[in-house]
Amino acid sequence: MRMTVFGTGYLGATHAACMAELGHEVLGVDVDEAKIDRLRRGEVPFYEPGLPEILKRQVEAGRVRFTTDYAEAAEFADLHFIGVGTPQRKGEFAADTSHVQEVVARLAPLLTADAVMVGKSTVPVGTAARLQEIADERVRAGVRAEVVWNPEFLREGFAVADTLTPDRIVIGVREPGGPVEEVVRGAYVPILESDPCPVIVTDLATAELVKVSANAFLATKISFINAVSEVCEAAGADVTVLADAIGMDPRIGRRFLGAGLGFGGGCLPKDIRAFMARAGELGADQAMSFLREVDSINMRRRERMVDLATEACGGMLIGKTVAVLGAAFKPDSDDVRDSPALNVAGMLSLKGAQAVVYDPQALDNARALFPTLTYAGSALEACEGADVVLVATEWPEFLGLDPAAVARVARGRIMLDGRNCMPAEAWRAAGWTYRALGRGVAVS
Numbered sequence: 131m132r133m134t135v136f137g138t139g140y141l142g143a144t145h146a147a148c149m150a151e152l153g154h155e156v157l158g159v160d161v162d163e164a165k166i167d168r169l170r171r172g173e174v175p176f177y178e179p180g181l182p183e184i185l186k187r188q189v190e191a192g193r194v195r196f197t198t199d200y201a202e203a204a205e206f207a208d209l210h211f212i213g214v215g216t217p218q219r220k221g222e223f224a225a226d227t228s229h230v231q232e233v234v235a236r237l238a239p240l241l242t243a244d245a246v247m248v249g250k251s252t253v254p255v256g257t258a259a260r261l262q263e264i265a266d267e268r269v270r271a272g273v274r275a276e277v278v279w280n281p282e283f284l285r286e287g288f289a290v291a292d293t294l295t296p297d298r299i300v301i302g303v304r305e306p307g308g309p310v311e312e313v314v315r316g317a318y319v320p321i322l323e324s325d326p327c328p329v330i331v332t333d334l335a336t337a338e339l340v341k342v343s344a345n346a347f348l349a350t351k352i353s354f355i356n357a358v359s360e361v362c363e364a365a366g367a368d369v370t371v372l373a374d375a376i377g378m379d380p381r382i383g384r385r386f387l388g389a390g391l392g393f394g395g396g397c398l399p400k401d402i403r404a405f406m407a408r409a410g411e412l413g414a415d416q417a418m419s420f421l422r423e424v425d426s427i428n429m430r431r432r433e434r435m436v437d438l439a440t441e442a443c444g445g446m447l448i449g450k451t452v453a454v455l456g457a458a459f460k461p462d463s464d465d466v467r468d469s470p471a472l473n474v475a476g477m478l479s480l481k482g483a484q485a486v487v488y489d490p491q492a493l494d495n496a497r498a499l500f501p502t503l504t505y506a507g508s509a510l511e512a513c514e515g516a517d518v519v520l521v522a523t524e525w526p527e528f529l530g531l532d533p534a535a536v537a538r539v540a541r542g543r544i545m546l547d548g549r550n551c552m553p554a555e556a557w558r559a560a561g562w563t564y565r566a567l568g569r570g571v572a573v574s
């Protein structure tokens with residue numbers, strides 16, 4: 131099949147390359163010339179394991195191409211995926227849907243034949259219906275453009291596998307069982323034939339809500355364990371053992387009970403805020419008000435980490451050096467949007483510490499966002515002269531750090547584990563004081 135993908139960021143570039151890998155002919159479209167130039171050369175403009183190989187192969191095979199030209203896109207295909215950004219509006223909780231609106235408003239009048247526009251971006255419920263109105267207003271006489279919602283559930287770091295072998299495919303469509311649904315299913319036929327997964331066909335509003343509900347649930351699960359973590363600290367208990375124990379109940383499950391610095395990134399934080407805002411607009415503000423607490427628990431963990439670092443420095447950060455290991459919001463990503471690691475580094479720096487940050491993949495993005503922090507070229511370099519070593523992102527290379535080697539370069543012997551990921555016993559055995567969020571008993 132021929133298809134376009136509007137937006138070539140984390141979601142769109144992955145979708146475009148993977149659709150080509152499945153055998154489709156794909157045209158990726160973006161307004162960012164520099165990004166399109168890199169993609170044309172077969173370069174992924176961000177870090178995503180496994181994606182560079184697929185992109186290069188498909189660009190060379192000519193199955194995926196890139197453009198900034200909407201007219202070319204309108205002519206290329208009758209199936210158009212939309213994966214542009216829906217960031218949080220400045221100074222508000224609500225999502226900014228102007229980019230998805232712009233895609234539909236610009237594309238619709240260029241269509242010369244009936245087409246299907248498939249939204250993949252995460253949007254407030256009701257957006258698809260509004261986009262349908264925009265499409266109806268803008269198409270030429272005799273042309274029909276049908277808006278469908280097909281939310282995306284991929285995780286950064288696992289984007290390729292999540293796209294090629296999804297848990298489920300959700301299709302929100304005005305007329306289930308009709309020809310439009312068939313067109314969208316067509317894109318996924320190679321997946322459904324090789325490694326079938328459930329396909330849930332529903333209305334537009336339900337499809338939009340499935341996505342934000344999934345992210346809200348994941349955020350709630352993380353904040354639940356982080357709230358318990360606060361009690362563990364006060365009671366001298368160990369949240370990691372507790373999470374193992376409650377996670378053995380299959381109704382609860384251990385995944386997403388990782389206590390620590392909490393969730394960040396370009397999605398969970400903005401999605402729970404947008405969900406609250408939209409519920410409020412619909413008159414159901416009480417229903418989602420608990421998400422405000424989910425958000426506050428999450429932000430409190432970052433402040434608690436700064437308090438722990440301050441305590442570790444004897445109550446005063448001025449003149450102290452803290453090595454912050456990690457800048458990405460999670461490992462296997464270079465994404466620093468709302469990164470807990472950088473937020474903590476920023477707060478430490480504001481309180482007078484020198485925060486020296488190292489990350490295996492996210493340094494360029496971190497520098498662009500927080501130019502005034504100090505950056506190091508390796509974990510050991512970041513630890514040189516550090517009074518405290520703080521692990522903020524659980525990159526595998528940090529887990530394997532040799533405590534004796536770090537001790538040779540650091541000034542202090544305090545390890546603060548913001549992700550409950552470090553081998554505590556090995557660090558203690560090497561003479562370090564090890565402290566972690568939610569592990570009162572682990573304080574030595």
Ligand SMILES: NC(=O)C1=CN([C@@H]2O[C@H](COP(=O)(O)OP(=O)(O)OC[C@H]3O[C@@H](n4cnc5c(N)ncnc54)[C@H](O)[C@@H]3O)[C@@H](O)[C@H]2O)C=CC1
Pocket residue numbers: 136137138139140141142159160161162165213214215216229232233250251252253282283284285286396397
């Ligand atoms: N990053 C992720 O892992 C996932 C993201 N999502 C959702 O997907 C959407 C996109 O997210 P990301 O890819 O992370 O964002 P991103 O910021 O990496 O990419 C968005 C892209 O859209 C482009 N764009 C903006 N306006 C445009 C227009 N009018 N025409 C063409 N391109 C335009 C931007 O230049 C940018 O390259 C968001 O709604 C997000 O919530 C959903 C699931 C996973």
Ligand SMILES: O=C(O)[C@H]1O[C@H](OP(=O)(O)OP(=O)(O)OC[C@H]2O[C@@H](n3ccc(=O)[nH]c3=O)[C@H](O)[C@@H]2O)[C@H](O)[C@@H](O)[C@@H]1O
Pocket residue numbers: 252282283284285286287345348352385386387388389390391392393394395396397398459460
């Ligand atoms: O809508 C999206 O963009 C995506 O958001 C998340 O994916 P992602 O943001 O890539 O990363 P996650 O693995 O969900 O982690 C999110 C944050 O939660 C934190 N986290 C995760 C798990 C955990 O147990 N504890 C915890 O603090 C991570 O460190 C990270 O900061 C969802 O998992 C995806 O299904 C969804 O498609």
